[in-house]
Amino acid sequence: MIKCLLLSTALFCALAGNAQISDSLAFKTISDQVLTRGKCYEDLKVLCKTVGNRISGSPQAAKAVEWGEKTMRETGCDKVWLQPVMVPVWKRGEEHLALKFSATGDYEDVPMTSLGNSEGTGGRLLKGDIVMIKSFEEFERMDKASVEGKIVFFNYRFRQDFPNSFPGYGDAVKYRWQSPIIAGKKNPAAIIIRSISTGDDDYPHTGSTRYEENGPKFPIVAIGNKTADKLEMACLNGGTMAAMKTNCKMDGTALSYNVIGEITGSTKPNDYIIVGGHLDSWDIGEGAHDDGAGCVQSMEVLRTMKKLSIRPKRTIRAVLFMNEENGLKGGTAYADSALARKEKHILALESDAGGFSPRGIETTMSKKQREKFKKYAPLFLPYGVYNFDEEGGGADVSPLKKQGVVIGELLPDSQRYFDVHHTDNDVFETVNHRELKLGAAAMTMFIYLVDKNDLLD
Amino acid sequence: MIKCLLLSTALFCALAGNAQISDSLAFKTISDQVLTRGKCYEDLKVLCKTVGNRISGSPQAAKAVEWGEKTMRETGCDKVWLQPVMVPVWKRGEEHLALKFSATGDYEDVPMTSLGNSEGTGGRLLKGDIVMIKSFEEFERMDKASVEGKIVFFNYRFRQDFPNSFPGYGDAVKYRWQSPIIAGKKNPAAIIIRSISTGDDDYPHTGSTRYEENGPKFPIVAIGNKTADKLEMACLNGGTMAAMKTNCKMDGTALSYNVIGEITGSTKPNDYIIVGGHLDSWDIGEGAHDDGAGCVQSMEVLRTMKKLSIRPKRTIRAVLFMNEENGLKGGTAYADSALARKEKHILALESDAGGFSPRGIETTMSKKQREKFKKYAPLFLPYGVYNFDEEGGGADVSPLKKQGVVIGELLPDSQRYFDVHHTDNDVFETVNHRELKLGAAAMTMFIYLVDKNDLLD
Numbered sequence: 001m002i003k004c005l006l007l008s009t010a011l012f013c014a015l016a017g018n019a020q021i022s023d024s025l026a027f028k029t030i031s032d033q034v035l036t037r038g039k040c041y042e043d044l045k046v047l048c049k050t051v052g053n054r055i056s057g058s059p060q061a062a063k064a065v066e067w068g069e070k071t072m073r074e075t076g077c078d079k080v081w082l083q084p085v086m087v088p089v090w091k092r093g094e095e096h097l098a099l100k101f102s103a104t105g106d107y108e109d110v111p112m113t114s115l116g117n118s119e120g121t122g123g124r125l126l127k128g129d130i131v132m133i134k135s136f137e138e139f140e141r142m143d144k145a146s147v148e149g150k151i152v153f154f155n156y157r158f159r160q161d162f163p164n165s166f167p168g169y170g171d172a173v174k175y176r177w178q179s180p181i182i183a184g185k186k187n188p189a190a191i192i193i194r195s196i197s198t199g200d201d202d203y204p205h206t207g208s209t210r211y212e213e214n215g216p217k218f219p220i221v222a223i224g225n226k227t228a229d230k231l232e233m234a235c236l237n238g239g240t241m242a243a244m245k246t247n248c249k250m251d252g253t254a255l256s257y258n259v260i261g262e263i264t265g266s267t268k269p270n271d272y273i274i275v276g277g278h279l280d281s282w283d284i285g286e287g288a289h290d291d292g293a294g295c296v297q298s299m300e301v302l303r304t305m306k307k308l309s310i311r312p313k314r315t316i317r318a319v320l321f322m323n324e325e326n327g328l329k330g331g332t333a334y335a336d337s338a339l340a341r342k343e344k345h346i347l348a349l350e351s352d353a354g355g356f357s358p359r360g361i362e363t364t365m366s367k368k369q370r371e372k373f374k375k376y377a378p379l380f381l382p383y384g385v386y387n388f389d390e391e392g393g394g395a396d397v398s399p400l401k402k403q404g405v406v407i408g409e410l411l412p413d414s415q416r417y418f419d420v421h422h423t424d425n426d427v428f429e430t431v432n433h434r435e436l437k438l439g440a441a442a443m444t445m446f447i448y449l450v451d452k453n454d455l456l457d
Numbered sequence: 458m459i460k461c462l463l464l465s466t467a468l469f470c471a472l473a474g475n476a477q478i479s480d481s482l483a484f485k486t487i488s489d490q491v492l493t494r495g496k497c498y499e500d501l502k503v504l505c506k507t508v509g510n511r512i513s514g515s516p517q518a519a520k521a522v523e524w525g526e527k528t529m530r531e532t533g534c535d536k537v538w539l540q541p542v543m544v545p546v547w548k549r550g551e552e553h554l555a556l557k558f559s560a561t562g563d564y565e566d567v568p569m570t571s572l573g574n575s576e577g578t579g580g581r582l583l584k585g586d587i588v589m590i591k592s593f594e595e596f597e598r599m600d601k602a603s604v605e606g607k608i609v610f611f612n613y614r615f616r617q618d619f620p621n622s623f624p625g626y627g628d629a630v631k632y633r634w635q636s637p638i639i640a641g642k643k644n645p646a647a648i649i650i651r652s653i654s655t656g657d658d659d660y661p662h663t664g665s666t667r668y669e670e671n672g673p674k675f676p677i678v679a680i681g682n683k684t685a686d687k688l689e690m691a692c693l694n695g696g697t698m699a700a701m702k703t704n705c706k707m708d709g710t711a712l713s714y715n716v717i718g719e720i721t722g723s724t725k726p727n728d729y730i731i732v733g734g735h736l737d738s739w740d741i742g743e744g745a746h747d748d749g750a751g752c753v754q755s756m757e758v759l760r761t762m763k764k765l766s767i768r769p770k771r772t773i774r775a776v777l778f779m780n781e782e783n784g785l786k787g788g789t790a791y792a793d794s795a796l797a798r799k800e801k802h803i804l805a806l807e808s809d810a811g812g813f814s815p816r817g818i819e820t821t822m823s824k825k826q827r828e829k830f831k832k833y834a835p836l837f838l839p840y841g842v843y844n845f846d847e848e849g850g851g852a853d854v855s856p857l858k859k860q861g862v863v864i865g866e867l868l869p870d871s872q873r874y875f876d877v878h879h880t881d882n883d884v885f886e887t888v889n890h891r892e893l894k895l896g897a898a899a900m901t902m903f904i905y906l907v908d909k910n911d912l913l914d
Binding site for chain 1: 492872876890892
């Protein structure tokens with residue numbers, strides 16, 4: 001171990017001078033703490049197995065807030081409180097989809113999920129012919145008569161050619177997010193989409209959608225890749241039909257909370273650095289990667305600092321945001337409060353891309369800030385974290401960006417995320433303890449470094 | 458897509474001049490081919506699900522050779538053949554272990570696995586008191602009388618503090634590989650080891666061990682981490698006993714084969730670059746990560762070159778080595794044959810660290826070669842591959858190193874490997890299609906680059 005530290009030390013001395021020796025040693029101490037004594041993996045197990053999924057406004061979300069408050073206190077941080085947030089309530093209810101794959105065949109039940117924030121059939125059976133459409137461009141070219149009253153199947157495949165899967169998600173997700181608005185103009189009876197999924201399986205993926213304001217509201221559901229493959233083949237021959245019965249609906253608003261914990265800064269207590277994930281999840285699976293992982297990692301940052309007696313100059317907050325999935329009300333409430341209280345935020349980091357091995361941290365640093373930071377970037381290399389070139393930040397912290405705060409997001413390995421994202425398969429068992437912990441360690445190191453060396457001042 | 462390519466192009470122009478533009482475009486073409494039309498994931502499924510595990514000399518290993526030959530031909534490469542190898546045969550047979558966790562308790566059956574190449578109890582019931590020992594150093598300090606005739610429990614934990622898990626493996630694996638030699642001097646009745654495992658579970662991990670030549674041969678078995686935790690607690694109170702009945706034994710040798718395919722070089726056909734994995738596996742699980750992944754990735758290299766009509770200057774061979782796990786006879790036979798035939802090998806690359814997201818390639822390049830290569834290293838960054846600084850190479854290609862050949866090994870993300878390594882849980886379902894394919898793409902790019910730009914001449 002000593003040999004290891006000395007080697008690292010030698011490396012970083014050569015790279016950037018003596019000032020970084022103590023940072024290098026601190027990084028190793030942080031890594032040791034998280035990898036060998038960190039509790040985030042156990043925390044995640046409790047969240048997934050005793051609370052389970054937790055959509056905004058649900059009884060489970062209330063239970064998650066309780067869990068979050070309790071777990072935040074257990075980190076040993078200086079102060080814990082709940083920040084009230086009004087959240088939209090979407091309820092799924094029972095749902096079924098059956099497909100007829102040929103003119104003469106029978107209906108077959110298939111795995112499906114209604115999209116979040118969508119309206120259902122109100123429990124009535126909705127039947128109709130299926131029209132397969134591969135893209136919005138193709139849809140725009142079709143006349144209204146060939147779509148009206150039909151069930152439109154948007155059969156757009158997640159592009160697998162991007163080496164990082166997030167650009168593929170960005171490319172495909174418009175078919176989940178914009179379909180009702182674009183298709184609405186031609187008055188379909190309902191929409192079925194191919195799930196926004198890299199998976200070689202039949203899990204349907206949910207996620208938010210939206211309607212034109214005051215426009216028509218019709219059901220929109222997703223099917224898994226295998227079912228979509230089968231339906232695609234069938235549509236080439238014609239005679240395909242769908243029968244769906246769903247009950248989902250918006251159901252007003254409810255009072256919920258962001259959970260916040262902080263370590264009060266030693267010399268600049270009125271400067272804030274925050275780290276967070278979102279506490280709500282979709283109402284299927286366990287919200288393990290999305291975003292239980294980000295919540296437990298954020299709390300691990302506080303726990304690690306406390307355990308190692310690291311006294312940050314600035315106040316460090318962990319925030320478990322409510323309602324990222326279908327409203328972003330938690331992120332908005334936090335930013336509104338920061339503005340109202342004139343809290344000077346230096347950095348807002350999020351983890352909301354899964355609990356996988358960290359590879360980098362994207363930020364909205366200025367060019368000058370980034371240049372300053374990058375002198376320290378080699379310190380992260382022994383931990384497999386090398387990419388600080390990307391521009392971006394998490395959804396929950398994006399409202400702070402509008403206030404001029406530098407925001408960021410942990411960049412874990414992206415290959416597996418969209419296999420499980422928003423599905424019944426996003427469960428604790430798909431999270432690896434070492435990957436999750438390394439992400440928490442990288443977040444702690446990043447915040448430690450920015451605070452200690454005043455990198456964003 | 459065009460925009461994407463142009464951006465990459467601009468980046469690499471800026472980095473290293475026009476000569477790299479075509480390499481950058483070739484990399485994107487290789488990546489597209491493997492990610493969207495590659496067959497390695499489907500190949501792995503067939504190997505895992507129709508052949509299954511395949512220890513050297515077993516009927517399944519013979520079936521794997523047939524599968525390898527057939528699949529190699531399907532890559533479209535120019536030539537396929539089998540290279541005979543005599544391999545040691547180790548047979549497991551039925552095996553049981555029961556532990557008594559207290560003086561007054563009953564025996565409880567626990568999950569266990571005999572270590573590879575070890576001798577069993579010959580079907581007899583072996584019972585004895587357990588002596589827990591935490592390290593070889595502690596063992597050396599003990600007098601012979603306190604060990605003789607006892608069942609020694611080497612309770613050494615896999616260190617989780619290394620950010621990369623391979624140094625942790627290197628640190629712990631001596632308790633699997635050297636225990637019989639070190640403990641043999643004090644004549645124990647048998648050895649139980651804590652599995653060489655990062656897993657938060659109870660899977661026992663097998664793997665090779667060995668005895669002192671002409672020394673005593675006694676049973677050595679591994680238990681999973683959960684059982685080891687329980688036994689550790691129990692040993693603190695005393696009265697622990699073990700009862701084992703095992704049948705494993707060495708059973709002579711058998712004829713088997715390396716499977717070799719090649720694309721004949723266009724201008725330097727007598728210069729060879731090889732890429733390989735090992736076809737044998739342990740006799741539990743499916744040998745998916747270890748090392749079905751390396752086999753299908755190596756064949757994907759040939760397939761990709763053929764599909765893209767890349768005509769390498771040098772002859773590129775994919776080699777599926779037999780008997781890496783418990784003898785290295787395949788790697789040795791290949792190197793012996795290369796020497797006998799005076800085949801000039803330029804590079805021997807292996808993939809045998811799991812089918813996870815690639816992060817780098819370690820090699821034994823000279824300093825000068827590495828400097829030359831590293832000018833091209835930024836080309837790999839868009840594919841998440843950044844680490845070319847490590848010194849090392851795969852086990853099967855290590856005999857070639859003795860002949861002065863540069864050897865190497867793909868460095869995938871290491872976090873999950875030692876959860877599944879040598880267990881019943883090393884199955885197809887634990888391999889992600891995109892991670893596996895990105896590894897194959899990185900290997901193809903590396904070989905393409907070395908060949909085209911004469912980087913190792």
